[in-house]
Amino acid sequence: MPAPTHVPHTTIQRLPVYLRCLLQAQAARVRVISSGDIAEMCGTNPAQVRKDLSYLGELGTRGIGYDVDDLVGHISEVLGITERRKVALVGFGKLGAALYGYSGFAERGFEFVAIVDVDPAKVGTQTDGITIRHLDDACEVVRASGAEIAIISTPADGAQAAADVVVEAGVKAILNLAPVRLVVPPDVAVRQVCLSTDLQILSFYLAQHDGGER
């Protein structure tokens, strides 16, 4: 199935959340699930769930609900995660190593195929069968690995150089954990994760508490 192009960006953001809830339901041997149940699990409302899922086609039976297996399959197809996706990891410091060791990626079909760093003490060593390679060789290494996604977990001042190299290697999707905005060509998708930003946003809500205004 080609991915529908008419699915709104906001819906795309919610589909992985629905999928996570549906996989939990599947694990609990739930066969059929209502939009209300999904909404409750995901912290949204049933109308939103029905609207979002309507973009995927004519799914579900009015008054009964959605077949869980069916819905998992549809969302996975739309998200393009029925096939495994190869991932290059650039930056193998503490955070990079933690991400590499996280089993949740593999469970969701993401497979590390290349690791890049600049630390001479790390370059050339193996970790779980993957040899860590130097950034200078990264373009060639990443291209040969077939990676479609790069996770950048370098320090801030190395992130743009890392992005330039993986883009040159043909990567079209970047998950950036370095606290800096990347400049990439328009056909490359970037997701920025910045935990300091999240803490600052939480801090705002605490400041409201402090003022007794919430």
Add this chain to the structure above:
Amino acid sequence: MPAPTHVPHTTIQRLPVYLRCLLQAQAARVRVISSGDIAEMCGTNPAQVRKDLSYLGELGTRGIGYDVDDLVGHISEVLGITERRKVALVGFGKLGAALYGYSGFAERGFEFVAIVDVDPAKVGTQTDGITIRHLDDACEVVRASGAEIAIISTPADGAQAAADVVVEAGVKAILNLAPVRLVVPPDVAVRQVCLSTDLQILSFYLAQHDGGER
């Protein structure tokens, strides 16, 4: 200054991004910056910047721009980060340890004051002067530490129990890195970080590439 309560949630989300750019400008000894410059650094448009900053008061001079130091001060005040915020870390696995070692938090005024885990091999050991304590003692420990924010980096199946304990200890803000939705009282703010979700969203854009539709 009490935090303004009328600042829209969407603006709050962008303020930390502006702040990051302004700190970069400050480091480069830029004194005055235009909304256009900020917009370019942050990947948005000047009108959006001006509108967002207008919620902070009458700042900037038409045709000249904003005083960088002044703006850094105002945004920091609104975000409640002029004071240091104490943070409890629950879950000291690979990811937790990586977060604990990340200097970016301290640079932005966030200080770890308590570490909690359930692993008997870790409980009782010290790391940089903080003794890792067991989840069973966490309510008391977190309360005594004065932590206002908790970062939860446990496995998915331990996250809700961790949240319950820190909420009982009086924490009003949680950054959740476990891939599960937390149920908390309405006066507790939660930010959910799920890197698998980010990868799945990127995967959608790759699927569009695959279909040659983008």
